[in-house]
Amino acid sequence: MNDRPRPWTMQQIAEAAGVSVTTVSHTLSGKRPVHPDTALRINRLIDEHGYVPDAGARRLKSGRSQVIGLAVPDISHWYFGRIARGVEEMANEHDHGLIIASTSNSDPRREKRYFNMLRTRAIDGLVYTASREIKPTDELVSMASSPAPIVLADEDIEELEGLPSVTSTNYSGARDLGRHVRSLGHTKAVIIAGFPGLHSTVQRMRGIRESFPNALAIHGDFEIRSGYELMSDLIAHEVKFTAVFACNDFMAIGAMRRLWEEGLRVPEDVSVVGFDDVDMASVVTPGLTTVRQDMLEIGRQSAKLLLDGLAAGSMEGIGSVRLPVELVLRGTTGPVAD
Amino acid sequence: MNDRPRPWTMQQIAEAAGVSVTTVSHTLSGKRPVHPDTALRINRLIDEHGYVPDAGARRLKSGRSQVIGLAVPDISHWYFGRIARGVEEMANEHDHGLIIASTSNSDPRREKRYFNMLRTRAIDGLVYTASREIKPTDELVSMASSPAPIVLADEDIEELEGLPSVTSTNYSGARDLGRHVRSLGHTKAVIIAGFPGLHSTVQRMRGIRESFPNALAIHGDFEIRSGYELMSDLIAHEVKFTAVFACNDFMAIGAMRRLWEEGLRVPEDVSVVGFDDVDMASVVTPGLTTVRQDMLEIGRQSAKLLLDGLAAGSMEGIGSVRLPVELVLRGTTGPVAD
DNA sequence: CTGAAAGCGCTTACAG
DNA sequence: CTGAAAGCGCTTACAG
Secondary structure (H helix, E strand, O other), rough: OOOOOOOOHHHHHHHHOOOOOHHHHHHHHHHOOOOOHHHHHHHHHHHHHHHOOOHHHHHHHHOOEEEEEEEEEEOHHHHHHHHHHHHHHHHHHHEEEEEHHHHHOOHHHHHHHHHHHHHHHOEEEEEOHHHOOOOOOOHHHHHHHHOOOOOEEEOOOOOHOOOOOOEEOOOHHHHHHHHHHHHOOOOOEEEEOOOOOOOOHHHHHHHHHOOOOOOOOEOOOHHHHHHHHHHHHHHHHOOOOEEEEOOOHHHHHHHHHHHHHHOOOOOOEEEOOOOOOOOOOOOOOOOEEEEEOOHHHHHHHHHHHHHHHHOOOOOOOOEEEEEOOOOOOOOOOOOOOO | OOOOOOOOOOOHHHHHHHHOHHHHHHHHOOOOOOOOOHHHHHHHHHHHOOOOOHHHHHHHHHOOOOEEEEEEEEOOHHHHHHHHHHHHHHHOOOOOHHHEEEOOOOOOOHHHHHHOOOOOOOOEEEEEOOOOOOOOHHHHHHOOOOOOOOOEEEEOOHOOOOOOEEEOOOOHHHHHHHHHHHHHOOEEEEEOOOOOOHHHHHHHHHHHHHHHOOOEEOOOOHHHHHHHHHHHHHOOOOOOOOOOEOOHHHHHHHHHHHHHOOOOOOOOOOEEOOOEEEHHHHHOOOOOOOEEOOHHHHHHHHHHHHHHHHHHOOOOOOOEEEOOOEEEOOOOOOOOOO
């Protein structure tokens, strides 16, 4: 079926060098001394033929594939792309490959594939980034208790408490944002929140409500369009507010666009804030006040925890990590109009 | 080192079912008939213990890993994220895994890793997306002649003519854009181009110059900041123009921002166009006139070509693909001011 | 400093 | 419809 020339095997290198495969293997691994002359001869052959040991055979003996997996809802999304980049960087630094798999909103068939990969040892461990819908499959839940080599990135999951996780300090970030807006004199605020089931959404709402206990909350799906449409609803219902908290920047930007179409000025008539600090946040006019999350670092740390556990031989004793966030003041927040 | 419980082997399933591993293997593969009762018994055991055949052992025999690789400069970038998503979708539809690797601007050490993966058969094939710098390593060049199972996505490379590629019709897209702007009466245009070495940049410049033969061209790095700074330079040098062609949307948006700061109105004073149609293009004010590329489809088709070649056992006879683009007229282009 | 041999967990002719 | 056995390409005790 495949007529590509088969690459050289260790056996062939050994024959060409007039030694045993044992010696070639040890020349490669350095796990026992090899006579310099012999080593030189072998290394010449290796270079000459571009020999590389077969990954599968190696794994069959060692039991480790040197590959970790990353499950994300959508790799093409800015947010998950940053996480992926971080995971990939860390994996690379530790000489591991990265298998990426879109869960595309928790298609259970797809998810099953990743856990199977884990079981077939195609991957040694998994960084799992919760989909928007957040209902872990039974499979995941059952693995969580093992404890399997799985780390949750970006989002904690109730049912998966046994697993280490890396998340932002959503609560305190939102609290700072709330205080900032409150300090500008605002009292009537609305929250364009994320999926109600997400930990991060719950935390951010709690943070905001510390300053705005009665803020009206409506839920969107984190996309620009969603912010736009929810703002349309608020306007249609003649809801009164002077400040808008969106649970991410995209929804904030969608809302801003709708306000602009309505002839409402930001921040003169309405203050708007987001969460994340995406690229776009500094490009829209005026620049968006928001909270910066370090998604790259979330990815890096998640991979780190996983690789640490793998190296230790067990996830036992691997703790979770909370990463700080940073308030970024730009042009969309201003004193309340009187 | 690793004290996770070892999963069941086929041998153990066979013993528990009172049959040989041969029969278990055939029950799994369906490559020869198995008595229904026997099959039932085996399948029960398999389900019960969540048995999955070891990927490495399987590959050792079959010679195929069922995993393809994707090399991109930066997975967290919108542009490459879309490609990755497409590749992943197609791989998934063909029951293949996807190993992602950032080339991070052609770090030669990293690139070497991917070609090694190819050689160790950790991956069966590679979708290669050219970095911005575009100087393929000798390694890649030597593989291109094999022909190795490699497909170029998004960008053609001179030295790698032997490899199949999937790209947009950059020339005709830029030509349409040029004609559109020309038809609005503009005669003085500048081009904020991409890296001079990229095929796509060359093609787009050619397309624009069909309508604006004398357009001044300066080169940027495709980022927002770059468009902003190049526009600053043009302004500082008091270059006269009424239209700006940017080789991608990000640079167009950066340029718009700088024009806005300068008090120049778009499109009343200056018309601006981009290329790509990124999310942001429809969100900025006014909406950006651009050319839509289907990056997802570029990813999908690239993977398709690769998988086709893999299935056929050879890349011999796998052709290249050119995907159409679409002119998207929004608010940044208008009649030339008189 | 080196080698013969067992074995990792599968697949697949070969034989019945 | 089923099984014994060879072998994929390595690693690693064991022996010298």
